[in-house]
Amino acid sequence: MIKILFLALFSLNLASFCQENYYLLISRDEAFISQISEFSDIVYDSGRTRAVKLKKPLSDIPSDIKVFLKPVKIGELYNAPADHISKKAFNKEISDLISTINLSTYKSYVENITYSGKRNTGGLDLSSDSGNRKTADFIWEKFSSFGYKTEKHCYKDRKADKECNIIARTKGNFENKRKIVIVGHFDSVGYQDAGADDNASGAAGVLELARVFSQYKTERELIFAAVNGEENSIAGTYALINRFKETGDLGKIDFAVNMDMIAWNKDGIIEIETNKEFKAKAEEVASLAKTYTSLKPYIAMPAWGSDHVPFLEQGIFSYLSIEHWQDHNPCYHKSCDKIDSLNWNYALEILKLNAAVIAENK
Template structure:
């Protein structure tokens, strides 16, 4: 076991030497951009995304309960076209329907339905068991209200073009499958168009539950939902910003994925700003990443900050009211993140098998002693990066490249006032997700007592 001790004097609680106004970043190669990832990002085509949006609009409705037998209209025609598009991109893509027979239930599932997710798998070369999921829902909805003002959920055949919600996410998934399938990656990439989102996240729930039952290792889920508008209903525009939602707590796997999206997305798409929203989804609403959260997977939602509620779930959610240029920028962020993760080493393990963090106070009792495990390290592994931040900071504030070791000591740094993490990096600069040291909750104590009886 290789051990490194860093002796740092006059540290603040952040671990910065006195007098420094900002962290000193290491010149190690992990800070470089990967030219392969740059090529992938550049290959994303706005023209193709626009074509996909127009085609999805042409089905008139993609309601989950619309007629599945019509050759050019409805959910059946749409899923067949998505299937054929995915199959045309590369012979290496394994395309299939993930089919479920769902019973009538609740308000929105007004009859039994055969639900089909469309799945395309690009197998990895070195770590095929580890999966990166890129997804969106392809079903659409137009709300019809009765004379009493209540939603009539039986109206399943009305015009529901759903270009922004969520043709935009579907078009992104298709374009990502087209471009990424021309490359080889260490990990497996999975592209999914879910059905049944508008009926309560049905398709994604059934997929995520089966993935957990099968013991699938899903390292990240990038859910794209409503990435097609750049002007909100009140006229506000944020056409160079994308929101990324991630569930609490502060160092959940999903929160680490969100931070990764910001770091890598802004590195490869500098025209865009990734704004982290520390909430599972928009207030009182949901998306297809949530079932993966429920199954313990790291999953985030990418969405526009410029929603136009007048067009959502209506006949006016059309191509004329969408922005292919904005969808393209968000798709490029997806491409950078998915490619980087699929090329990167697996994250180190920073806890024991019982879940206790491998973090202590060192021999002096006043240090931060970090340890980690990395079984079967990749042959191109360059080493590890220790990351640090104040407990109240939203993102990592300092990085230290420590090389190919599996422990590191920061003398004079309190583990009580700083949050730590470790990530792996290969010689091409591809970084894993950060594995954060999480303090497990202290169990609630119960004590047996023998209280004296009350005196009469």
């Protein structure tokens, strides 16, 4: 009887544990982190992945804090080195392709985007000559110069301008072909000539990979998407998903690569972030990182807060390539996020990884 009672109590406690309400933090802004600490205890904290248990009911949490909490199960939380993953067989064709990435060209793209002024989407309410508009025009010109079919995908009317993504597609008849999307946001939180790491680095990465792959024939259509509005609830990529639904492209997308904050870390660690159901695919990315780069890959789950999320919500494999948060840029979302603090060699390694992923599947 005592044994049965013990087992019953153990099962009850285990069930209670499994039913605990845990929440993934989907913001890392300092003000939010300070506020949520008053209402919660941390139950998981590794890299970008942090989850909490609330000290009071969710209904008692202020709405401006609650909006950055996403329900999560303990078993979904994971952020760890991919030490168990082996290298893939070396492919000289892929190695030759990634060797064409030009760091000087990439730097020039980062500089042009960073020095465009203030790139927040709010600037589109104030002027038709905002930093956001200048950046969109610059990206459009570059995509066009590479020979892509280039489009301004405008999804929102602003007071003085339109809020647009810039989309480049491989030329040719790819209507019935599978597709790969390469995405990175070019908007920022709005400081003058800042947002170099977040996310001029990622948007410039989209440009450089577009330049590289413009010289290669691919079986799949490559879609390069420099998206807007990521800092405002990932607005641009959600609009892009709707556009893909309208054109019939959504069901033809094999996967999406997202670059966000790729140019700061000193530790050589990259987080490859996706959702649990795609862990095996993320491990394939980690394997390519070990084969063609000097990066130390970590697998992170679940996904939050960047342009890979809308694809994952549609059941499409997507991963975020981002700096490891234990050594992240201290100028995140600050005016000091400037060109002179960037780690160009780290960015180059991430570009090499993402080029290898595309080349492996092109």
